[in-house]
Structure formats: C-alpha cells, structure tokens
Amino acid sequence: MGHVRLGVLPRTKAWKEVVGLIAAGADVSQVANATITAAEKAFSFVMDDKGYTEAVWLMTQLSIAAKKDDPYAHLRSVGISLPDDATLPDVTAGITDALDRAVDSSRKRSDLAELSGRALVGAVAEALQPHLNGLFPNDKDTMRAALSNLGKQKEFGDLSRSFYDRLTNQSLQYFLSKTLATQVGDGMRFATMNQKAQFDHALDTHTREASVIVRDFSSEWFSKHRFEEGGDISRKSSDGFAGYALKKMKDELQAGARTSAN
Amino acid sequence: MQTKKYVLCGNTSAKGISDDPKNDIRLRLSGVQGEGNITLRIEDIHSKMFSSVPTKFHDLLEIATYVYSADQVIVRGADDVDSFGDGWRCDLHFVVPVRNPDFWNSAEVKDKLTSTLGFLSDDNYEFTFVKLEQEHSIQDYLEFNDAQAMYGKPEQVVMFSGGLDSLAGALDEVLSQKRRVVLVTHKATPKLNTRHKTLQDLLAQKAGDNVPHHISVRVHKKKPMNREYTQRSRSFLFVSIGATIAKMLGLNSVRFYENGVISLNLPVCAQVVGGRATRTTHPRVMRGFQELLTLVAEAPFTVDNPYIWKTKAEVVEQIIKADCADLIKHSMTCTHTWEMTNQHTHCGLCSQCIDRRFAVTAAKADQYDPLDHYKADVFTQSRNKDDDKIMTASYLERANQVKSLENAGQFLATYAEVNRVLRFLDGSTAQAAQRVFDLYKRHAGEVTTALDEMVRRHATAIRERTTPGDALLRAVHEFGSVISVPAVASKEKVPDNIFRKRGAVWEFRFQGKSTLLLQGVDKGAGYINLLLAHPERETSVFEIACGSAINAITLPANTGVAPEDIEEGFSVVEGAPLTDAGDVADRQAINQYRARVKELFSEIEEARDAEDHARVEEIEKEMEFLAKAIEEGKGLGGRQRKMGDKRKNVRDAFRNAVDRAIKAIEKYDKPLAAHLKDTIKNSNNEVVYRPQPAVVWDVRPIVNE
Numbered sequence: 001m002g003h004v005r006l007g008v009l010p011r012t013k014a015w016k017e018v019v020g021l022i023a024a025g026a027d028v029s030q031v032a033n034a035t036i037t038a039a040e041k042a043f044s045f046v047m048d049d050k051g052y053t054e055a056v057w058l059m060t061q062l063s064i065a066a067k068k069d070d071p072y073a074h075l076r077s078v079g080i081s082l083p084d085d086a087t088l089p090d091v092t093a094g095i096t097d098a099l100d101r102a103v104d105s106s107r108k109r110s111d112l113a114e115l116s117g118r119a120l121v122g123a124v125a126e127a128l129q130p131h132l133n134g135l136f137p138n139d140k141d142t143m144r145a146a147l148s149n150l151g152k153q154k155e156f157g158d159l160s161r162s163f164y165d166r167l168t169n170q171s172l173q174y175f176l177s178k179t180l181a182t183q184v185g186d187g188m189r190f191a192t193m194n195q196k197a198q199f200d201h202a203l204d205t206h207t208r209e210a211s212v213i214v215r216d217f218s219s220e221w222f223s224k225h226r227f228e229e230g231g232d233i234s235r236k237s238s239d240g241f242a243g244y245a246l247k248k249m250k251d252e253l254q255a256g257a258r259t260s261a262n
Numbered sequence: 263m264q265t266k267k268y269v270l271c272g273n274t275s276a277k278g279i280s281d282d283p284k285n286d287i288r289l290r291l292s293g294v295q296g297e298g299n300i301t302l303r304i305e306d307i308h309s310k311m312f313s314s315v316p317t318k319f320h321d322l323l324e325i326a327t328y329v330y331s332a333d334q335v336i337v338r339g340a341d342d343v344d345s346f347g348d349g350w351r352c353d354l355h356f357v358v359p360v361r362n363p364d365f366w367n368s369a370e371v372k373d374k375l376t377s378t379l380g381f382l383s384d385d386n387y388e389f390t391f392v393k394l395e396q397e398h399s400i401q402d403y404l405e406f407n408d409a410q411a412m413y414g415k416p417e418q419v420v421m422f423s424g425g426l427d428s429l430a431g432a433l434d435e436v437l438s439q440k441r442r443v444v445l446v447t448h449k450a451t452p453k454l455n456t457r458h459k460t461l462q463d464l465l466a467q468k469a470g471d472n473v474p475h476h477i478s479v480r481v482h483k484k485k486p487m488n489r490e491y492t493q494r495s496r497s498f499l500f501v502s503i504g505a506t507i508a509k510m511l512g513l514n515s516v517r518f519y520e521n522g523v524i525s526l527n528l529p530v531c532a533q534v535v536g537g538r539a540t541r542t543t544h545p546r547v548m549r550g551f552q553e554l555l556t557l558v559a560e561a562p563f564t565v566d567n568p569y570i571w572k573t574k575a576e577v578v579e580q581i582i583k584a585d586c587a588d589l590i591k592h593s594m595t596c597t598h599t600w601e602m603t604n605q606h607t608h609c610g611l612c613s614q615c616i617d618r619r620f621a622v623t624a625a626k627a628d629q630y631d632p633l634d635h636y637k638a639d640v641f642t643q644s645r646n647k648d649d650d651k652i653m654t655a656s657y658l659e660r661a662n663q664v665k666s667l668e669n670a671g672q673f674l675a676t677y678a679e680v681n682r683v684l685r686f687l688d689g690s691t692a693q694a695a696q697r698v699f700d701l702y703k704r705h706a707g708e709v710t711t712a713l714d715e716m717v718r719r720h721a722t723a724i725r726e727r728t729t730p731g732d733a734l735l736r737a738v739h740e741f742g743s744v745i746s747v748p749a750v751a752s753k754e755k756v757p758d759n760i761f762r763k764r765g766a767v768w769e770f771r772f773q774g775k776s777t778l779l780l781q782g783v784d785k786g787a788g789y790i791n792l793l794l795a796h797p798e799r800e801t802s803v804f805e806i807a808c809g810s811a812i813n814a815i816t817l818p819a820n821t822g823v824a825p826e827d828i829e830e831g832f833s834v835v836e837g838a839p840l841t842d843a844g845d846v847a848d849r850q851a852i853n854q855y856r857a858r859v860k861e862l863f864s865e866i867e868e869a870r871d872a873e874d875h876a877r878v879e880e881i882e883k884e885m886e887f888l889a890k891a892i893e894e895g896k897g898l899g900g901r902q903r904k905m906g907d908k909r910k911n912v913r914d915a916f917r918n919a920v921d922r923a924i925k926a927i928e929k930y931d932k933p934l935a936a937h938l939k940d941t942i943k944n945s946n947n948e949v950v951y952r953p954q955p956a957v958v959w960d961v962r963p964i965v966n967e
Binding site for chain 2: 003004005006007008009010015017020021024025026027029030033034037039041042045087088089090092093095096097100104107109110111112114115117118121122125126129132134135136170173174175176177178179181182184185186187188191192193194196197200255
C-alpha cells in the first residue's frame with residue numbers, strides 16, 4: 001500500500017539535451033524551451049485529449065454561468081453540481097467530479113487530462129478565494145457573488161492566464177521531475193535541495209510571465225465570442241480557443257520569454 | 263491508453279466478443295475445471311468458522327482473483343514521455359463465468375464495479391458475465407486447519423498486511439478494545455512467511471486469552487504471468503476475501519487500518535498523476551467497495567478505515583502507548599520485497615521505507631526500528647538509482663511545500679487531487695478539506711522534525727563533509743529556506759554579447775538578453791568563436807581549421823581560442839586544462855606540426871601584407887596538410903578522423919560545422935542565429951565576420967570557476 005510509481009527521462013537525443021542543459025547550468029527559459037521541443041510529439045496529441053478540451057470548456061462555462069439568471073442551473077447543465085450554500089471545496093470538488101465523469105465516460109483517461117484538471121481547479125480556487133471568507137462563507141450569497149466575477153472580461157482573462165500558467169508549469173514539471181532531483185548533490189547542478197527549489201521557483205515565475213500573452217488574448221476572445229454567440233460559448237468555439245491558446249503559450253515559451261529569474 | 267485486451271476467464275468463449283483472439287489473455291482458476299494457470303488458496307480456515315456463503319460471494323471471489331491476476335499479466339508502459347505516459351493505462355474487457363449472470367450484468371452492479379476499479383487502478387474496465395457451466399464448491403479454495411485455537415465467535419475481520427499501520431490496528435482491536443478478530447493476510451511472496459509467523463506469535467503473547475485468528479491468502483500464477491509488479495487492483499481481491507470470510511462468520515463489515523497520508527497518497531511531484539500513486543485504501547475506493555459489497559450481500563455492509571485521520575508517526579505512537587514497541591522491528595513496510603534479505607528486511611529507499619523512517623524518528627521510536635534492518639540509510643547514504651533520488655527529494659519537497667501553505671484554500675489549489683476525496687469523508691466538504699489540510703500539515707511537521715533531529719545527530723559529519731555529497735543530510739543543509747542570498751553580491755557587469763567556452767559547454771548571450779548554453783556542436787561553435795574574436799578579418803578556412811585542430815590538442819576542453827590569441831592575452835588560466843595533450847598517436851610529430859603552423863600564421867600575415875598571393879596560396883596548402891595531419895593524430899573517441907585530402911573537404915567540413923552550430927543556436931535565440939547567418943561571409947577559401955554596425959563580443963573562455 002502507498003506505492004508511488006516514478007519514471008526517468010528516456011535517453012533519446014532531445015531528452016539528453018534537456019538533461020545536459022540542466023547539468024551545465026542553463027537557465028529556466030532555455031530549459032523550458034528545450035523541454036517543449038523534446039516533448040513536441042506528446043503535445044501534438046493535445047487536441048485529441050478529452051480531459052484538456054473538457055477542462056477548457058468548463059472554464060468557459062464557469063464564466064458564462066456568471067451572467068445567467070440562475071448560474072447554478074447552468075453549471076448543473078454542464079455537469080458541475082453545487083449545493084445552494086456552496087463553499088470553495090464544493091466548487092473545486094464539483095469541477096473535479098464533472099471532469100472525471102466526462103473523461104471516464106469517454107474512456108479516455110490520460111496524464112494530460114489529470115494535469116488539465118489540476119490546472120483548472122487551481123486556477124478557479126485562486127480566482128475565488130480572495131472573494132470568500134475562508135472555507136466557510138457567512139451566507140450563500142457570498143459564493144454567488146464570487147462566481148459572478150468570473151463573467152467579467154478581465155476576470156476571464158485572469159482565469160485563463162492562471163489556467164495556462166499552471167497547465168504549462170505542471171506539464172514542464174511532469175517531464176522535468178523525471179530528472180531534476182537526480183542532479184542534487186555536492187558538485188552537481190544543485191548542490192542543495194534549496195537550489196533545486198529555487199530552480200522550481202524560477203520556472204514558476206517564467207511560466208507565469210509567459211502566460212501574460214494568453215491573458216490578453218483570452219479576455220478579447222471571450223468578450224467577442226460571448227457577444228457573437230448570444231451570451232453563450234459553444235463547444236466548437238471552446239475547442240478552437242483551447243488549440244490556439246495552448247499554441248500561443250508554447251510559442252511564447254519557445255521564443256524564450258524573459259523572466260526576472262535570470 | 264493501451265489497445266484493448268480481452269481477458270477470457272475459465273472456459274468462456276471469445277466468440278462474438280473479441281475480434282483478435284491471438285491477443286486475448288486466458289485466465290483459468292485451478293480447481294474449477296482441472297489444472298488452470300491461477301491458484302487461489304485461503305488457508306487456516308478453522309472448521310468451526312465455515313458456513314456456506316451466498317453464491318454471489320463465490321462469484322465475487324473469482325472475479326476479484328481474475329482482475330488481480332490480469333493486472334499482473336499486462337505490463338504498464340508508464341515511461342513513454344512521447345505520449346504523456348499513455349501506455350500506463352489498460353483497456354480491459356473481462357468475460358467471466360458466474361453463477362448469477364443477471365445480477366452481475368445489471369447496470370447498477372456493473373457501474374459500481376467498473377467505476378470503483380477504474381478509479382482504483384486507472385484502467386478502463388468492461389465486463390461480460392456469462393453463465394457458469396460447471397458448478398463447484400467454494401471449499402475448493404479453502405484449506406482447513408484447526409491448529410489455531412478459537413477463542414469465541416470473531417467480532418471483526420481486519421485486513422492485516424503486517425505493516426506498522428495494520429499492526430497498530432490489530433493491537434488496538436485486541437488489547438484496547440478487547441475484540442475478537444480475524445486477521446486476513448495476503449501473502450504475495452513466501453519470503454515474508456517467517457516474519458509473518460514471528461509477528462503472529464508475538465501478537466499472541468501480547469493478546470493473552472484474546473489471540474486473534476490468522477487467515478492467509480495466496481494467489482499463485484504460473485511464472486510467465488508475473489510480469490507487472492505494481493498490483494494496483496490488489497485491494498479489490500483483499501476486500502473480497504475479507505468480505506467472504508466476514509459473511510461466513512455472519513459479520514457485515516471488514517476493516518482496513520491505514521494512515522490517512524498513505525490512504526490519500528497525494529502526489530509527491532508533478533509526474534505522479536492518477537493511479538501512479540496507489541489508491542488502495544483511498545476513501546473513494548473504500549466507498550465503492552462498501553456499496554458493491556452491500557449489493558452482493560443484499561444488506562448493509564461496511565468497509566472502514568479508523569486511521570484515516572492519523573499520520574504514520576501517530577500510528578507509531580499508538581503502538582508505543584500500547585506497550586508494544588518491541589513489535590515494531592518485526593513489522594514489514596517495504597514494497598521492494600524482491601530486495602529483502604534475512605539481514606536487510608527493508609530497502610530503505612522506497613516510498614514506504616522513507617515514510618517509515620521519518621515516522622519512527624518523528625515519534626522518537628527509532629531505537630525500536632534498528633537501522634541495520636535497512637539496506638540503505640535514507641539520511642546518510644548515496645542513492646544510486648535515479649528513481650530513488652527522485653522519490654526522496656520529492657517526499658521532502660512535498661512536506662516543505664505543504665508546510666509553507668497558509669490555509670486549506672491554498673492546499674486545494676496546490677493539490678487538486680484532494681478534491682477527489684472530499685465527498686467521501688464524513689462531514690461537509692469544507693470540514694473534510696480542513697481536516698485533510700490539518701492531517702498533511704501535521705505530517706509535514708513530522709517530516710521536518712525528523713529531519714532536524716537527524717541533522718542534529720549528524721551535525722559533525724555534515725560539517726566535516728564525511729557523508730557522501732549527495733546524501734540527504736548534505737543536500738538539505740539549507741532545507742526550509744526558499745530563497746538564499748549570496749554571501750557576497752556580484753558586482754561584475756555581464757557583457758551584452760558573449761560567445762565563449764564555459765567549462766564543457768558553450769555560453770552565449772546576444773544584445774543583453776539571457777545567457778544561454780550550447781552543446782553538441784563544439785567544432786562549429788569553436789569556429790564561430792574565432793570569427794567573432796576577429797571581426798572584419800578575412801581568414802582562410804584552413805587557417806581556422808588548423809587553429810582549431812591545434813586547440814583540440816592543446817586545450818582538451820576545446821576552448822576555441824587560437825594559440826596566438828592566448829599569447830595576446832586571453833585570460834586562459836594555465837595549468838590543468840593545458841597539461842593534457844589528448845590521445846595523440848605521435849606527440850613529437852604533432853608538436854613539430856604545431857610549431858610549423860605557428861610559423862605559418864606569421865608568414866601568411868606577411869605574405870598578405872606584401873600582397874604575395876602565390877605565397878599565400880602556398881602557405882594555405884601547407885596549412886591544409888598540417889590540419890589534416892593534426893586532426894588524424896588527435897582522433898575522436900579513439901577513432902581516426904578522415905579529413906579528406908582535398909581543399910574542398912576542409913571547406914565543406916568548416917561550413918557544415920558552422921551551419922550546424924547556427925542551427926542549434928536558432929532553437930534558443932533566433933535573433934543571434936539570424937545575425938550570424940547575415941554576418942559570416944564565405945568566399946572561396948576565405949571567411950569573415952562582418953557585422954554592421956560593429957558588435958563587441960566577449961569571447962574569452964572560462965576554464966576554471
């Protein structure tokens with residue numbers, strides 16, 4: 001009981017380059033770029049991934065629901081069931097359930113689906129938390145008010161940015177966690193755990209800064225499509241957004257977005 | 263997801279179901295219809311215990327055995343990064359003969375079975391239940407043994423792995439609550455038999471007249487079938503056997519004892535997704551088992567885990583409180599049973615061993631858990647395997663991260679997996695979230711407490727650096743601090759444009775942007791370095807090839823700087839890097855060539871100044887010859903390098919090397935690649951770097967830092 005299955009990076013040319021760059025002391029932007037390049041094939045399947053497209057769809061629907069007369073009814077229609085006096089854990093657990101159901105029914109569980117779920121839950125929790133009074137709101141209107149914020153153009157941009165920041169960061173760490181810890185020790189890239197933690201922190205900063213490009217694009221896209229589609233956003237539009245937003249994020253990271261972590 | 267596999271159980275036919283029979287897996291339980299490839303044995307059943315059970319339980323036992331066996335037959339391809347680990351998950355369609363096909367084929371039962379198993383093992387399940395043709399008795403799987411005394415009617419069935427948690431649970435039941443229990447143990451390997459027996463005897467001594475009854479379960483598969491060790495679906499078999507025994511005893515519950523941190527098993531790092539962290543006693547799985555067993559029993563059935571809110575250190579404290587600390591060393595936690603020896607009962611490096619060591623240390627009980635039982639000491643020794651290094655570092659990093667979180671909201675955002683458990687715990691989701699956060703906070707506190715204690719004990723070894731450089735205690739020396747500040751702030755201004763060798767790699771920076779690294783294109787990077795060092799100077803490619811070839815010999819790290827540049831004052835530190843002449847076949851000849859090349863560098867300058875083109879060409883020819891001789895003398899990787907004996911070969915090799923280097927640069931810095939493409943001009947045998955406007959480059963190598 002309690003087993004954990006871990007893996008290491010394969011010894012192909014592209015992944016050896018990633019490992020070599022880390023060992024030689026390359027900064028996070030170059031390591032991120034090399035990782036995305038090495039993982040190009042894995043990322044090429046992203047639009048076939050039910051978990052990823054469903055996560056983006058639910059993100060758009062959380063914002064669409066905010067402007068509906070009965071937001072909870074709209075959320076229920078897309079699979080997110082919330083009690084009247086919903087708390088933050090009700091919302092995050094509701095989203096997790098909805099995603100799991102969609103992925104399970106398609107029989108397409110995947111690691112990317114898991115990473116997408118983590119990113120969405122993290123982004124929503126981050127967006128709602130400042131508007132709530134801890135885990136136990138005083139009244140049921142608190143959560144409704146917090147959710148209604150997500151319907152604003154700017155707020156959708158922020159939510160989307162947070163989602164793509166987390167998704168790319170988690171995806172990069174999905175690969176990099178198969179090698180970073182092997183380079184900890186005296187005379188190695190990271191002499192101490194603290195140095196490795198600083199690298200992780202710098203990678204967080206790097207993806208967060210790169211995600212600015214998604215925020216601007218997302219808020220404009222959301223406003224335009226909600227208007228054109230009469231207050232709703234279709235799955236087709238959402239899928240189109242999912243493909244383009246991730247491409248923008250990848251391109252930005254591959255262009256070597258500068259970070260303050262250098 | 264792997265391609266679908268059909269698992270045909272017993273004598274069922276694939277006709278009309280499977281479309282590719284040669285890929286099907288056939289599983290057959292021995293004793294059903296003669297010799298099969300799986301054997302199920304439930305041992306030490308006391309004859310007084312036995313009573314007939316409903317046939318649905320008999321079906322359940324067989325279904326669980328088939329699911330568990332299939333799990334070990336199919337290899338999980340977890341490490342395929344090109345598909346985001348797609349091969350980890352299996353798509354399984356079982357065809358199982360049962361006594362009650364209508365019951366098992368009902369939507370409610372199938373849904374409960376597939377959703378619980380799907381979450382447990384991360385696989386897709388589909389079941390087709392067909393009518394069993396040849397009935398047999400459940401006693402075919404039971405081995406009766408009345409050697410153990412029965413001390414009254416058992417009140418509780420407890421799953422007993424022999425680990426610290428189930429040991430504490432058994433002691434709790436027997437000593438504190440004075441309940442009569444049956445302990446059910448799955449014996450996955452005979453290696454543990456002696457230790458199980460010792461633990462059983464010691465438990466009996468402690469129990470007085472309330473000795474628990476032990477039942478062992480073995481599932482034996484023919485050798486070629488043991489291909490996958492992960493056993494993600496093991497607890498389904500375990501609980502099915504426990505429930506069947508409970509039913510025989512007229513009970514309606516089974517109990518697991520597992521600490522909450524292991525039950526929830528939150529990922530230790532980003533690569534651990536889904537079922538990569540086992541969900542053996544995850545609350546959602548326990549609820550699924552409970553609901554399935556309620557359907558099978560046609561009456562409420564309970565599956566619970568009283569230790570869900572305890573950490574492992576708290577479990578250890580419970581054992582000590584029960585005055586049974588002497589049993590700790592006989593319990594078995596290690597998951598790497600194949601590494602187990604009589605001397606070393608624990609590997610010391612698997613996730614469970616790490617958690618155990620931290621727990622006993624945090625509980626101040628490590629004196630009861632001798633270090634010499636561990637093959638490796640996680641605190642003070644090197645870890646050779648990469649996954650062991652990752653496991654240890656990730657375990658610590660998670661504790662450090664949890665410790666830094668300020669509230670349950672941040673915890674939910676950071677560990678989204680928690681959201682999968684909230685609706686399966688007592689109380690509201692908010693209450694459950696807070697309790698899970700508190701549990702993990704306590705665990706993180708215990709991890710850091712244990713670490714502090716070990717640092718204190720080994721402070722001298724850490725300071726004197728007598729522990730290995732990658733030992734955990736050395737690596738965590740600054741553990742706990744997120745940002746460290748350099749002791750002396752660097753005031754050196756980094757030049758805007760850099761192209762230089764740094765140690766074993768090339769370092770470059772253009773127009774003040776990030777400093778990047780280049781590897782695998784040493785030759786071309788060396789040529790570019792030479793060109794950037796001398797802008798506007800038209801140079802023969804043979805001259806550069808000669809310079810580079812000489813450098814390859816005199817400077818093993820291949821600094822890329824021509825000998826005359828060193829004389830001109832490049833800050834190459836003389837010493838170790840210059841002393842190794844490499845693998846030269848005839849060092850004396852090479853030295854003579856080098857000396858001659860130096861002369862030719864002077865002569866070619868003079869000939870150019872005098873505009874003596876015939877002499878320049880003559881010198882170039884001689885340089886070409888020398889370059890070839892030196893290159894062959896050096897060799898690469900022990901092989902003789904053939905430069906070719908024509909000028910064109912040298913020119914082509916030069917240009918190809920430069921092009922490869924620019925292409926490699928382009929991956930990380932497109933503006934620099936474009937700049938180099940635009941400004942490095944080739945014409946016949948001459949090459950020149952001609953930037954407009956001028957760019958100042960720092961090309962000095964850094965060979966010792």
